[in-house]
Amino acid sequence: MLLVASAVVFAMVRSAPGDPVDVQLGESGGISLSREDEDRIRAERLVELGLDRSLPEQYALWLARMVGGDWGTSYRTGQPVLDEMLDRLPASVALGTAGFAVAVVLACGLALLAGRRPDGPVDQVVRLATLATVAVPSFLLGTLALQVATGTTGYRIAGPASLDRIWLPALVLGIAVTPTMSRVLRASLVAERGRLYAVAALARGASPGRTLLRHVLRPAVGPVLILGGLAFASLVTGSIITEAVFTWPGVGLFAVDAIAAQDYPVVQAYVVLATALVVLVNRGVDLAGRLVDPRQDARAEAVA
Structure with a gap:
């Protein structure tokens, strides 16, 4: 790959x-x-x-x-590409982690609200809201958020990676990823609610909310782990637009500048780094999914 x-x-x-x-x-x-x-x-x-x-x-x-470990030299800066990438990678990891945390909180909250009463009023509102959010391009969402924040909170668009700058791009990244994660988790929750163990819990007198949290949530997380892992990898190395909008000093902004300058070694190194991260995260997510839901092993053996 x-x-x-x-x-x-x-x-x-x-x-x-x-x-x-x-x-x-x-x-x-x-x-x-x-x-x-x-x-x-x-x-x-x-x-x-x-x-x-x-x-x-x-x-x-x-x-x-x-x-051999030689990633080349940047045409633009004259510095080794690997050193340039490693200098900027922590900023991208911090932003991706913060954005992923926002997405997890929002997606879990929305999915639990929607999955408690499938096809009910709350479910319909959540599904409509997530569908509307998907239709908004990330650069437009980031630009609007930046205009509002600079006018109301005095947000600084320039400067080093810091806590007072990370919250806004992290919020934009999290909101952009939330719709897909919440829809997948909601569908998984609804599917698990119909299984025998969940029906038995309800028959024993457990409330729908208690059944959802104690019996349904854990097995329903499996599919979301795979999606969440890929989302995390994409947030770390694929948030080029967001880093450019907020001038966040990560590998994404470095890649944007390299593309404009046709800095071949940097662009190639960025793609290799992003692809490697996706592969590694995918492997890790697969292992985590088997730990959370051992039934995956049984299903894999049945298919084999």
């Missing part, structure tokens, strides 16, 4: 119009160069960056270095 993703992105970024040398020449600070000097400098830079080679040669060379 990592190999396929890296190859696809490698080809895509290099098929885009222009190249890093064009960007660098455009940022030469207004220095006037003759056409001959510009062509000479461009040719020299292409050789320095290895962009004069064929695409398969470039990919093979990049892959060999990546496997």
Whole structure:
């Protein structure tokens, strides 16, 4: 999966119009160069960056270095890409974790409210609200939230990663993920409520709320764990738009700047990092799901 993703992105970024040398020449600070000097400098830079080679040669060379731990050097900053990523990764992890926590609280609360009386008035309102939220693009939600917060709370849009800045992008990320998580958990809760053990608990006199919390919630969490794990990975490495809107100094904002500057090594490293995180989280979620709901092993054996 990592190999396929890296190859696809490698080809895509290099098929885009222009190249890093064009960007660098455009940022030469207004220095006037003759056409001959510009062509000479461009040719020299292409050789320095290895962009004069064929695409398969470039990919093979990049892959060999990546496997050896050399992620390349950023064309824009001149620093090792791995160091740049590691410097910014804690900010993205903090934002993703905070956003995931918001999503878990909101999704669980909404799903429990909706699942207590399926198809009741509360369920209908929750389903309509989550459906409406899905229709709002994350960049629009972030922009609106930023305008409101800066006008009412004095929120600082610039600055380092800090607690007084993290709450707003975390809230936006959490709200964006909540609809999907709440719908999956609600559907799982409704399905588990119809099983024999839940019906037996109700027959013994347990209230619907008690049955939901004590007997239904744990087995219903299994499907949500898988979705939640993937959501967490996407929040850490896939919140490019939110980091750009709030200028949050994470790997997402770094990747946005790299895309604009056609900084190939950074873009490729970002994709590899994001893909690796998704794979690792997916494995961890699978193990956690088996611990929470051992019936998954039984179902897997039955299918085999």
